[in-house]
Amino acid sequence: MDVISTTALTKRYGTVTAVDRISLRVGEGEIHGFLGLNGAGKTTLIRMLLGMVRPTDGAVHLFGKPVNKAFDRWNNVGYLVETPFAYPGLSVYDNLWVFQELRRLKGRNVIDAVIDRLHLGRYKHQKAGQLSLGNRHRLGLAKALMHKPRLLILDEPINGLDPEGIVEVRLLLKELAAQGSTIFLSSHIIGELAKVSMRLSIIHEGRLVTELDSSEIAARLGQRLVLSTLDNAAAMERLARHGVQAQLHREGYIALSDPDSVRHPERIAALLVQEGLPPTLLQVRSEDLEELFLRVIHPPPQRATA
Amino acid sequence: MNAIRAELLKLRGATVVWATFVAFALAPLMGAVFMWIMGDPEALGRASALGTKAEVMGITADRGAYFLILSQAMGIGGIMVFGFVASWIFGREYSDGTAKDLLALPTGRARIIHAKFIVYALWCLAIALCNLLIGLVISQLMDLPAGSGTLVRYVQHYLITTALTIALGTPIAFFAIRGKGYLAPLGVIGLTLVFAQVVAAAGFGTYFPWSMPGLYSGAGGGHDLAVNAWSFVVLGLTSVLGYAATVRYWRVADQG
Numbered sequence: 001m002d003v004i005s006t007t008a009l010t011k012r013y014g015t016v017t018a019v020d021r022i023s024l025r026v027g028e029g030e031i032h033g034f035l036g037l038n039g040a041g042k043t044t045l046i047r048m049l050l051g052m053v054r055p056t057d058g059a060v061h062l063f064g065k066p067v068n069k070a071f072d073r074w075n076n077v078g079y080l081v082e083t084p085f086a087y088p089g090l091s092v093y094d095n096l097w098v099f100q101e102l103r104r105l106k107g108r109n110v111i112d113a114v115i116d117r118l119h120l121g122r123y124k125h126q127k128a129g130q131l132s133l134g135n136r137h138r139l140g141l142a143k144a145l146m147h148k149p150r151l152l153i154l155d156e157p158i159n160g161l162d163p164e165g166i167v168e169v170r171l172l173l174k175e176l177a178a179q180g181s182t183i184f185l186s187s188h189i190i191g192e193l194a195k196v197s198m199r200l201s202i203i204h205e206g207r208l209v210t211e212l213d214s215s216e217i218a219a220r221l222g223q224r225l226v227l228s229t230l231d232n233a234a235a236m237e238r239l240a241r242h243g244v245q246a247q248l249h250r251e252g253y254i255a256l257s258d259p260d261s262v263r264h265p266e267r268i269a270a271l272l273v274q275e276g277l278p279p280t281l282l283q284v285r286s287e288d289l290e291e292l293f294l295r296v297i298h299p300p301p302q303r304a305t306a
Numbered sequence: 307m308n309a310i311r312a313e314l315l316k317l318r319g320a321t322v323v324w325a326t327f328v329a330f331a332l333a334p335l336m337g338a339v340f341m342w343i344m345g346d347p348e349a350l351g352r353a354s355a356l357g358t359k360a361e362v363m364g365i366t367a368d369r370g371a372y373f374l375i376l377s378q379a380m381g382i383g384g385i386m387v388f389g390f391v392a393s394w395i396f397g398r399e400y401s402d403g404t405a406k407d408l409l410a411l412p413t414g415r416a417r418i419i420h421a422k423f424i425v426y427a428l429w430c431l432a433i434a435l436c437n438l439l440i441g442l443v444i445s446q447l448m449d450l451p452a453g454s455g456t457l458v459r460y461v462q463h464y465l466i467t468t469a470l471t472i473a474l475g476t477p478i479a480f481f482a483i484r485g486k487g488y489l490a491p492l493g494v495i496g497l498t499l500v501f502a503q504v505v506a507a508a509g510f511g512t513y514f515p516w517s518m519p520g521l522y523s524g525a526g527g528g529h530d531l532a533v534n535a536w537s538f539v540v541l542g543l544t545s546v547l548g549y550a551a552t553v554r555y556w557r558v559a560d561q562g
Contacts, residue, residue, distance in 0.1 A: 085403030
């Protein structure tokens with residue numbers, strides 16, 4: 001059964017289309033990364049999943065049930081939307097107590113257990129307004145996790161966290177997924193999403209551009225020949241004269257993407273030596289996720305065929 | 307009950323709770339000073355402006371006059387203090403950024419709003435009862451003469467004024483959640499206070515909800531002349547509309 005399913009989900013604000021006919025499926029136990037630039041429509045989609053914003057068109061189902069006023073599975077859903085906030089005058093414990101009441105959770109141990117899990121013990125009686133950003137994040141996650149939800153929806157969960165906090169969240173998400181929880185995770189930080197996601201959706205300007213699972217991601221990462229010489233501008237000119245297409249990267253090196261150059265770097269090296277510009281760097285590199293993402297959201301123009 | 311407990315928990319350690327009690331407790335203390343001056347011819351002579359005002363209003367130093375002052379403070383000052391309470395309870399969720407945490411929970415959205423209104427009413431009632439208690443103690447300590455009515459009648463008048471004032475908090479709650487914070491409701495309170503004075507001075511206060519508690523309390527010089535059954539109907543309708551609009555907005559509006 002799909003834990004999350006959306007059908008042609010659309011949200012328009014006046015003439016602006018924030019989310020445009022997105023159809024998604026997230027299966028049980030999956031960590032699904034949702035990647036997009038700031039303003040791509042990630043948060044609007046997440047708010048629609050949680051019933052905070054009504055779709056202009058389309059439908060959302062969680063656990064096979066439509067998300068509407070009658071939806072009664074909210075205790076199976078934990079969420080953290082953008083910056084985690086808490087009642088600043090209440091202690092960490094009291095903040096969690098408020099949500100224990102609102103989630104109607106029984107048992108004295110519920111709060112202490114989640115405090116231990118998120119390493120908040122030292123701050124248990126500290127007012128939330130005095131917590132560091134990282135600990136406020138932990139408190140937000142504690143609120144999302146205290147009822148042991150089957151589905152966790154997290155919007156930018158690592159924003160503002162220090163490296164140690166990022167690793168902690170990553171391990172926590174993997175642990176939760178191993179225990180059978182489904183995690184829907186949005187972020188604009190590609191590397192982090194790639195480290196945890198089993199499946200990745202890319203959204204751009206409100207539209208779902210592509211969906212990839214982890215094996216597809218590796219297959220889609222292209223290769224290119226990266227080189228540098230003592231005079232890259234002159235090297236670009238010589239390569240062009242020999243009909244080799246090259247790009248001068250903003251970081252200063254020359255990149256060649258045509259398969260022939262990637263397969264035979266020695267031919268390019270020989271050509272440059274012959275032109276009196278021996279390479280100081282010559283390496284076949286795999287495209288990284290950032291480059292893949294940029295290529296997906298800004299595809300190069302198709303060449304006209306004769 | 308869970309939602310009410312959660313709302314009560316949110317008041318823990320909130321300075322604003324005690325601030326409202328202290329601010330409103332000034333009314334019985336100022337009333338006591340007024341009574342002391344009225345009861346002392348020498349002090350009255352020194353405070354000539356106060357003496358003239360008291361003469362115009364026909365106030366004497368007795369228990370009836372003292373409780374009339376308490377009721378008037380409730381009918382006019384209560385609109386401001388209770389309005390502030392409603393602004394805080396409903397607007398804080400936006401100012402603190404916690405509103406979104408209340409929208410996808412097993413406790414329904416309407417229940418959370420009902421609980422907020424219950425806590426609002428309890429908080430305001432507690433302030434009113436606290437002032438009443440302070441008033442009773444002061445009137446006993448000052449040994450004020452009974453006046454023309456009975457104590458039960460004075461307390462009844464005070465409590466009805468309190469109920470009318472509390473009822474006017476519901477539209478303020480609506481402006482707090484519609485304006486997503488404190489600013490809009492506080493602005494509305496300021497405007498209603500100005501309009502309440504202007505409309506009452508123009509002679510239409512009988513049908514203006516925010517003038518009505520003040521007029522009923524006797525601030526217009528005798529409540530039985532200033533209000534009628536329609537005044538209660540208009541105020542009641544305003545309150546019900548405010549309540550319904552708050553619940554509806556919270557349930558159906560996009561919370562972005």
